[in-house]
Amino acid sequence: MSLRRTTATARRVLEQLRHDPRTIALMLVMPCVLITLLKWTFDSSPHEFQAIGAALLGIFPFIIMFLVTSVGMLRERTSGTLERLLTMPLAKGDLLGGYALAFGAVALVQALLVSALTIGPLGLSVAGPAWAVVLVAVLDALLGTALGLFTSAFARTEFQAVQFLPAFVLPQFLLCGLFTPRGQMQTALRWVSDVMPLSYAVDAMDKITSRSAVTGALVADIAIIAGAGVLALALGAVTLRRRTD
Amino acid sequence: MMNYAVEVRDLRVVRGGQVVLPSLSAQVEVGSVTGLLGPSGCGKTTLLRSVVGVQRVAGGEVRVLGMPAGSPVLRDRIGYVTQAPSVYGDLSVVENLRYFAAVIGAPPDDPERVIATVGLAGKETARADRLSGGQRARVSLAAALLGTPKVLVLDEPTVGLDPALRAELWALFHRLATAEDPVTFLISSHVMDEASRCTRLLLMREGRILAADTPRGLLASTGARDVEDAFLRLVGATS
Numbered sequence: 050m051s052l053r054r055t056t057a058t059a060r061r062v063l064e065q066l067r068h069d070p071r072t073i074a075l076m077l078v079m080p081c082v083l084i085t086l087l088k089w090t091f092d093s094s095p096h097e098f099q100a101i102g103a104a105l106l107g108i109f110p111f112i113i114m115f116l117v118t119s120v121g122m123l124r125e126r127t128s129g130t131l132e133r134l135l136t137m138p139l140a141k142g143d144l145l146g147g148y149a150l151a152f153g154a155v156a157l158v159q160a161l162l163v164s165a166l167t168i169g170p171l172g173l174s175v176a177g178p179a180w181a182v183v184l185v186a187v188l189d190a191l192l193g194t195a196l197g198l199f200t201s202a203f204a205r206t207e208f209q210a211v212q213f214l215p216a217f218v219l220p221q222f223l224l225c226g227l228f229t230p231r232g233q234m235q236t237a238l239r240w241v242s243d244v245m246p247l248s249y250a251v252d253a254m255d256k257i258t259s260r261s262a263v264t265g266a267l268v269a270d271i272a273i274i275a276g277a278g279v280l281a282l283a284l285g286a287v288t289l290r291r292r293t294d
Numbered sequence: 295m296m297n298y299a300v301e302v303r304d305l306r307v308v309r310g311g312q313v314v315l316p317s318l319s320a321q322v323e324v325g326s327v328t329g330l331l332g333p334s335g336c337g338k339t340t341l342l343r344s345v346v347g348v349q350r351v352a353g354g355e356v357r358v359l360g361m362p363a364g365s366p367v368l369r370d371r372i373g374y375v376t377q378a379p380s381v382y383g384d385l386s387v388v389e390n391l392r393y394f395a396a397v398i399g400a401p402p403d404d405p406e407r408v409i410a411t412v413g414l415a416g417k418e419t420a421r422a423d424r425l426s427g428g429q430r431a432r433v434s435l436a437a438a439l440l441g442t443p444k445v446l447v448l449d450e451p452t453v454g455l456d457p458a459l460r461a462e463l464w465a466l467f468h469r470l471a472t473a474e475d476p477v478t479f480l481i482s483s484h485v486m487d488e489a490s491r492c493t494r495l496l497l498m499r500e501g502r503i504l505a506a507d508t509p510r511g512l513l514a515s516t517g518a519r520d521v522e523d524a525f526l527r528l529v530g531a532t533s
Contacts, residue, residue, distance in 0.1 A: 057396035061385070064393075068384045068421065129380030133437070136346050137397050138369040291364065292350045294309050 050142040058139075058147020059154075062121070066155070076117065076155060080109040080163045088171045095172075102173045103258040104227045106163060106182060107250035110156050110190035112218055116211070118152060118197030123210045126201065131289070141286045149194055149282065156190030157183070177257035181267070185257065188274045189250045195281035202288030221247035226255075246277035298357075299324045299445050299478035300345055305354035307340050314340045315501045317354065322494070325476035327467050329492030331483055331521065337501040338482040339377065342447050345480065346374040359444060370398045373438030373446045377453075379430040383423030387414060387433050390422055391440065400441040408436040411466065413459060428455045435463075446470075448481045452488065464491045489521035497525055504528045 066073055084105060091098040125131045134144060160183045167173045168182070175182060200217055204210035224234070224242035231242050231252075242248045253270035260267075300322035307315040314337045322328045330338050343349035344356050347364020356363035358372060381390045391405035409415055412432040417425065422433055435451055446467075452460045470477040471493070481492070489495055489509055497504040497512070505512055505528055509521065518524035 053399070054397055057393055061382070061389070061393040064389050065382060065384050128383070129376050129378055130382055132348055132376065133374065133380040133394075134397065136348060136369060136372070136374050137394070138366070138399070139397050143397075292348055294350050 050140045050146065054139055054143040055146040055150065058144055059150035062148055062151035063154070065121075066151070072117065073155075076113055077159055077162055080113065080159060081166050083109065084163060084167055085171065098171075099173060099258070100255075101227065102167060102171070103175075103182075103254040104225070104251040106160075106167060106173075107185055107189045107254045108222065108225070108227065108247065109163065110159055110186050111193040111247060111250065112214070112222075113159070114152055114156060114190040114193035115197040115200075115218055116214055118148065118194045119201045119204070119210045119213060120207055122148070122198050122201035123204050123207055127206075132293075135289065135291045141289045144289065145195075145198060145282050145285055148198060149191055152194040153187060153191050156187045156194075159190065160186035173258070175258050176261045177263065177267075181257045181263065182254065185250060185253045185271060185274065188271065188278065189247075192246055192250075192274055192278040192281065195278045195285060198285040199281050199288060202285070218247075221245045224248065225251045227251060246274055249273045249277075297324045298322060299326075299359060300480060301355075301357045302341070302345070303355045305341070305344055305356055306352045307337075307344060307349060308352045309340070313501065315344075318501065318503060319354075320496055320503050320506060322478060322480050322496075324478050325471050326494045327464075327471050327479040327481065327492050328494040328496060329481055329483060329489055330496045330498060331486060331489055331525070332498030332504075334484050336498050338484075338498060339449055341498070342374075342449050342480065342482055345445075346372060346447050348374075370441055371444040373440075373443035375435050375438045375446070375448045375451055377449045379422075379427075379434035381422045381430065381433045381437065384421065386419045386421055387425075387436075388418040390433055391436055394437045395440050398441045404440050405436075408439045411439060412436045413462065428459070431455070432459075442475075443477060445478045445480070448479065450482055450484070452483070453485075464488075468493075486520070486522040486525060495521070497521075497528060499525075499529060 084102065087102060087105065088098055164179065164182045164186065168175055168179060196217060200213045201210060204213060224238060224245055225247040231239060231248060234242060249270045253267055256267045298321045302318060302320045305315055305318045318341065332338055340349060344351055345358060345363055358368055361368055387409065388405055391408060395404045409418060412435055414429065414432055422430055438446055452463060467479050471479055492509060495509055495512055496506050512524050516524040516527045518527050
C-alpha cells in the first residue's frame with residue numbers, strides 16, 4: 050500500500066462526488082430531514098423520540114453509505130476502470146482505503162450536521178459526550194461503506210445492487226433493537242441479532258444517551274463496530290481479483 | 295536468441311466451459327507495431343487480456359519483457375486499453391488523467407503531455423461522459439500513454455475514429471516504436487485494411503494463429519493481393 054495512491058484515490062472519489070451535487074445534498078440533507086420528521090411524528094410522546102432518535106443517529110449513516118458505496122463500486126467494476134486500475138501498480142488496499150477515506154470524510158460532515166441538529170434544536174438529551182455520538186456515527190458510516198464495497202461484488206447491475214439494501218440492511222434494521230429491545234427477543238433471533246454489527250451501533254448510541262461516563266461496555270461496542278468494518282473491508286479485498294474469466 | 299517483448303507458449307484459456315484458446319503460441323518483437331488481426335469472436339481480446347495478466351488461464355506460459363504476465367513489476371511498464379473506454383464518465387478529462395498519473399507515479403505534468411498527444415487539447419475540463427465516443431476512446435488511450443510504458447496492448451483502439459485522426463495515431467505508434475527507448479505495440483483489429491500500418495502481423499481465427507509474418511512476407515508467401523485475400527487463402531488451406 051502507498052499513502053500517495055490511497056490519498057489520490059480518495060481525492061478522485063471526492064471529485065466524482067463534487068460533480069454530483071444532488072448526491073451530496075441527499076447524503077447531507079436527507080438524514081437531517083428524516084430525523085426532523087421523526088421528531089415531529091413523536092411530538093406528543095417525546096420519550097419515544099429519545100429512544101428511537103438516538104438509534105437512528107447510528108442507522109442513517111450506515112444505510113446511506115452502504116447504498117452510495119455499493120452502487121459506486123459496482124460502476125467501477127462495470128465501467129472497466131476497476132480492471133484498468135488492477136493492471137496498474139495500485140494495491141487493493143489503496144483502492145479500498147481510498148474509498149473508506151473519502152466516504153469517511155463525507156460521513157464526518159454528515160454526522161456533525163445530524164448530531165448538531167438532533168442534540169441542539171430537536172432536543173435529544175445525551176448524557177454522555179457528544180463526540181462519542183459523532184464517533185459512533187462515523188464508524189457506522191464506515192461499516193456501511195465497507196459492507197457496500199463487499200456486496201457490490203455480488204451484483205451484476207445497479208438494479209441488483211440497490212436490491213441488496215433490503216437483503217443486507219433490512220434484517221439488521223429489524224433486529225438491531227430499534228423496534229424491540231434485543232433482550233426481549235426470542236433466543237434464536239437474539240443470536241442472529243448478536244452477530245449483526247448494526248445491533249452494536251444501536252447499543253452504543255443507547256449507552257451514550259443514557260449514561261454520562263464512557264464505560265467499558267461502550268468501548269467494547271465501538272470496538273465491535275470498528276472490527277466488523279475492518280472484516281468487511283478484508284472480505285471486500287478478497288472480491289477484488291486481478292485475474293478474472 | 296531473438297529479442298521478444300511478449301512470448302506466448304501453448305497458452306490455453308477456457309471460459310465458461312468453452313475452450314477459447316486451445317494452445318496458442320506467438321511472439322511479439324521489441325519495437326514492433328504488431329497487429330493482431332482476426333474476425334470478431336476469434337479470441338483476440340482473450341489473448342490480449344492474457345498478455346496484460348488479467349485473464350485467468352488454464353495452461354501454458356505468457357512472458358512479457360522476460361517476466362511472467364501479471365507480475366507486479368510489469369504494472370507500470372505495460373499499458374492496456376480495453377475496447378470500451380475505461381475512464382470515469384463523471385470526471386473531466388484532466389481529472390481522469392491526473393488520477394491515473396498519480397496511481398502509476400507519473401510526473402505531474404504528464405496528463406498535459408498525453409492530452410496533447412491524443413489531440414484533446416482544449417477539452418481538458420470537459421466531463422468524459424459528455425465527449426463523443428471517439429474522444430472518450432482517446433482519453434482511455436491517453437491514460438495508457440502516461441508514464442513510460444514499454445509495452446502497449448491496445449484492443450481495437452482506432453474503431454470509430456475519423457480517418458485523419460486514425461492516421462495521426464498510427465504515426466504516433468510508429469514514432470514511439472522507433473524511439474531510442476522503443477515501445478512495443480500489440481494492437482488488435484478486425485479491420486484487415488489496418489494491416490498495412492503494422493510492421494508485423496498475427497492473423498488469428500478460432501483461437502489459433504494462422505500466420506505470423508510481416509505484411510509483405512505474408513502477401514509473398516500466400517500470393518495474395520491484400521491481407522484480406524491472404525486471410526481467405528490461409529483459411530482455405532487449413533480447412
